[in-house]
Amino acid sequence: MNYLNNYSNRELNIWAELILNVVVSFYFIPKIFPLIINGQLYGEALIDIIATSIIISIIYSVSVFGSINIFIKKEDKDERDYTFELKSYRMSNIISQVSIYLLIGLIIFYPINRVRLTELMSPPMIAMLLFIIALFSSTVKSVNQLYYYRKNT
């Protein structure tokens, strides 16, 4: 417990966010791929998985973020926090944009066995891909932020 004193409230919150992303990814991704059959994703099962992911996130957030803010003194953000946050969000934003443009390009232009993906991409499939992009860019943001905090401490 003593080593936690080396981390500020903000850093611990970022660690907690990163762990949440990893937990949701480990829960979500292995369950989602078996649902893809012949390029189609079965939407009803997806709803259960997304609902469970949201419930896990809420329980985790209330317990972990709550504990951090109770036990470790919260400090107001200063210019250094804002600088690191902006740099990290910039990186995360670039990743989401590039991924979304790639996804759009893939859907529109890339034919598989002469069948355009437009015909294979059902709305649940697109929702799943967007969810994975969001999860990935959020993870990159947290890792980047932690890197800046550790590098400059």
Add this chain to the structure above:
Amino acid sequence: MKKHKIKNQIRRLRFEANEMTQAELAEKASVTRQTIIALEAQKYSPSLELAFRIAKVFDVPLEAAFQYN
């Protein structure tokens, strides 16, 4: 690793100011203690406004607290 060109005398000034703690300086300059730690380790270059605030806390001119190499 990026070398910061702005050097500072914050650690010396703190000790000259009745051994002011990092937490006290952080509170007076309205920043977090982590920012003061990073500044003293010469790993963070402050904004002009923060540099002025810190110099004001010690009641010294800006160039006595910060130097550009």
